[in-house]
Amino acid sequence: MTTALEVHLASRPKGVPRLENFAFVETALPAPAAGEVLVRNHVMSLDPYMRGRMSAAKSYAEPYALGEVMHGGAVGEVLESTVDSLVPGDFVLHGFGWRDHAIVRADAVAKVDPAVAPLGAYLGVLGMPGLTAYAGLLDVAEFRTGDTVFVSAAAGAVGSLVGQIARLRGAKRVIGSAGGPEKVQHLLDLGFDAALDYKAAPIGEQLAAAAPDGIDVYFDNVGGDHLEAAISAMNVHGRIAVCGMISLYNATEPTPAPRNLMQLVGKRITMRGMLVSDHAGRRADFIREVGGWVRSGELRYTETVVEGLRNAPEAFLSLLSGGNTGKMLVRLV
Amino acid sequence: MTTALEVHLASRPKGVPRLENFAFVETALPAPAAGEVLVRNHVMSLDPYMRGRMSAAKSYAEPYALGEVMHGGAVGEVLESTVDSLVPGDFVLHGFGWRDHAIVRADAVAKVDPAVAPLGAYLGVLGMPGLTAYAGLLDVAEFRTGDTVFVSAAAGAVGSLVGQIARLRGAKRVIGSAGGPEKVQHLLDLGFDAALDYKAAPIGEQLAAAAPDGIDVYFDNVGGDHLEAAISAMNVHGRIAVCGMISLYNATEPTPAPRNLMQLVGKRITMRGMLVSDHAGRRADFIREVGGWVRSGELRYTETVVEGLRNAPEAFLSLLSGGNTGKMLVRLV
Incomplete structure (x- = not known):
């Protein structure tokens, strides 16, 4: 026994x-x-x-x-x-x-x-977080070559893959946010074009400075102020994949953000929640493409x-x- | 001169x-x-x-x-x-x-x-508000036969058409909100299945009662508490067309709602802002279909x-x- x-x-x-x-x-x-x-x-x-x-x-x-x-x-x-x-x-x-x-x-x-x-x-990388990043970026956020991409919790399991997949798929610019200087350095080591320490200054100001031409895609793992910053920085016809909102998970009261949701209209923003369980059909593509990048060392x-x-x-x-x-x-x- | x-x-x-x-x-x-x-x-x-x-x-x-x-x-x-x-x-x-x-x-x-x-x-009906209702419901909110549809400002130029187009296209149930008993009666006269007076009681409670099986589509003209109510009532894979947020237009401070945006994830909700100027390509379809309903008297x-x-x-x-x-x-x- x-x-x-x-x-x-x-x-x-x-x-x-x-x-x-x-x-x-x-x-x-x-x-x-x-x-x-x-x-x-x-x-x-x-x-x-x-x-x-x-x-x-x-x-x-x-x-x-x-x-x-x-x-x-x-x-x-x-x-x-x-x-x-x-x-x-x-x-x-x-x-x-x-x-x-x-x-x-x-x-x-x-x-x-x-x-x-x-x-x-x-x-x-070859499991649930990897498929979440892959399907979330490519299908939910409808990433296209030349997009500028912002991802929050970018040093996490999902976020670090989102940023690298965007880079390998031909993003114009990849911006990530994380907490603290070590993580920010880690993002730069992974090939992010810009890395923002959300603990150092308001994320909205940092994102505006890091994306002077705006962003086309936001991959949301955080919600709250990050989501508000992304909506403000977003270009016309931008897309938001909402994967998670970790800033809210421990909240005991409803969170009063984002306050700029009205911008969805003028910018014709699409915001879409996702669960990886809807995307099992992309598993073979994901394993082939991401598995290849892992083997070649292009994705870490x-x-x-x-x-x-x-x-x-x-x-x-x-x-x-x-x-x-x-x-x-x-x-x- | x-x-x-x-x-x-x-x-x-x-x-x-x-x-x-x-x-x-x-x-x-x-x-x-x-x-x-x-x-x-x-x-x-x-x-x-x-x-x-x-x-x-x-x-x-x-x-x-x-x-x-x-x-x-x-x-x-x-x-x-x-x-x-x-x-x-x-x-x-x-x-x-x-x-x-x-x-x-x-x-x-x-x-x-x-x-x-x-x-x-x-x-x-045959102009900008009509095309807004038509393209917003069918293309932006991706309405499908059998959907339950909720529309706010439903006695307005756009909302009254959204509800009727949904009915004529085979909605399971059409719910509208408006302010005051005359407008509510007007919606029922137009063939809405349920009409909610947002001035009479909190819209969230009313919507939950009017849509016991949830809603699949929300056409937003109001924002704020209406949007929050719609997200709470929404079924999995529901869709929100954001046409306007009239509750915010006179606001002098950013408005902290909805507070339940986290539900976008679990319900995999798609929320999409729209401007009618993007939808000129649908004009011929719109005139043919809505013009026909106006002539036949099916749409008022x-x-x-x-x-x-x-x-x-x-x-x-x-x-x-x-x-x-x-x-x-x-x-x-």
Whole structure:
């Protein structure tokens, strides 16, 4: 019998989550039933959207159940299998993170090859954040060669890829925002034309100065003042992909911004919310194109890796306050 | 020599415009030069967008010049012509309203036939407001048969057409908002399935009750609380055409709403600003389809007609506070 260490939602946060909202629980796992496999997780994903699932309010993802184990992307090794398609030693991508072992239905996992890419890449550049960046920029924001692109949270897992894909696809100018001088330098290292430290000065003033000819595309991960700045800087027929609004996730009151939404009319701006789950049809294109750039070294990805499941809650709180550069991962093995 | 009575912008309004912002000026017109015609205006248009032009701030239309005559749509009779294509007695649609006579370049007017439709119709149902409603609903909001549609300022020139076009194109349910019991009754007379009096109770509560299965399309003429209500009521993959935000036009401070913009993500809402000038390519379709419905009596239009240019400023102030039902016109002859 296997004992799993799991992270449970102990209580729902009000505003900024705290460590006491999480609980560690040891659970005895049964042997896998027919059609199931036992997986030992090697690496798990931490993502901003998980903050929404900690609240009871209906969001696009189901709320985590109170007193139950949390969920999220993970890659693990098959220890026991009841199906022909998977054998012990296989590695699989699945949605049963926040625990070190899991019993998973075989039809709910996807086999991955550790020889093709490091396990963490399947949770980042070649996984959900990568497809989010690719489909969000190309399809939702309808990026075109010659566009000037602004992306917020640009040092994050999604934002750093948005900026690089825009550059590789022929953007006129790529501008990113992030918090602090190290991240700003990191963006310049990745080939961004301009990098704005939102902690140093109002983002609206900085963006206006960095984009004297305006912007054509804004990829929004932040909302609030960033969105307002982008609308003000936007050119006629500009497009906004709304991927997330991390500045609001811990808000306890509705946020009074942007205040310039009226500009959508005169500039004929299109603003479109997105969830990556709508874009599975772009997966093959994404893997071919982005995978190629990763292999050639034209596109780089960064990971912030925290060791051990016991440190996952603290790592998640750090993610929400911008403590990561690139993809935030927890290594379990 | 002809003397024109003109309405000039005497001063720029702060907040709600006042009569003192307008001045009446008599101007001696020269004889039309080669390529020009002298027109006597019979009817002129008053439109909410004119409020934006009274301010100095750059908007999608050029600001009216201080101390100069204002502009807007009008239909007039040719009195003198220097070109072969127009003869005295012809009626023409042009952009030189806010005056009783004008010298106009012949290539800046479009001939209209008073036998086909009353002159006012060329400024309303068959003119700019009509094309705005048609292209805004069908192209910008991507209306589809079976959609539930909500439109604000639904008793206005554009809104009343949006609701009727949606009904005639096979909407599941058409909901409109307007101010006061007479307008609400008018919407029901036009075939709206539900009509909400925004002055009677919070629009969000009313909309939620009137659309228990949610809305798929929102045609925004109002902004503010109406937009917030629409986002909350919106179904997944809903679409918002932003045509105007009349609730903000007299605002002296930026308005912090909607506060629920984050819902764009989970619901994958598309929100798109529009100007009718982008949609000239739809004019032939629009005239054929909407003209047909007008002739068959399936689509009705209403006008609020004020007599005399001297009453135009007061009529315009009334328009901004919802004093009109349907298209607001000033009759000069």
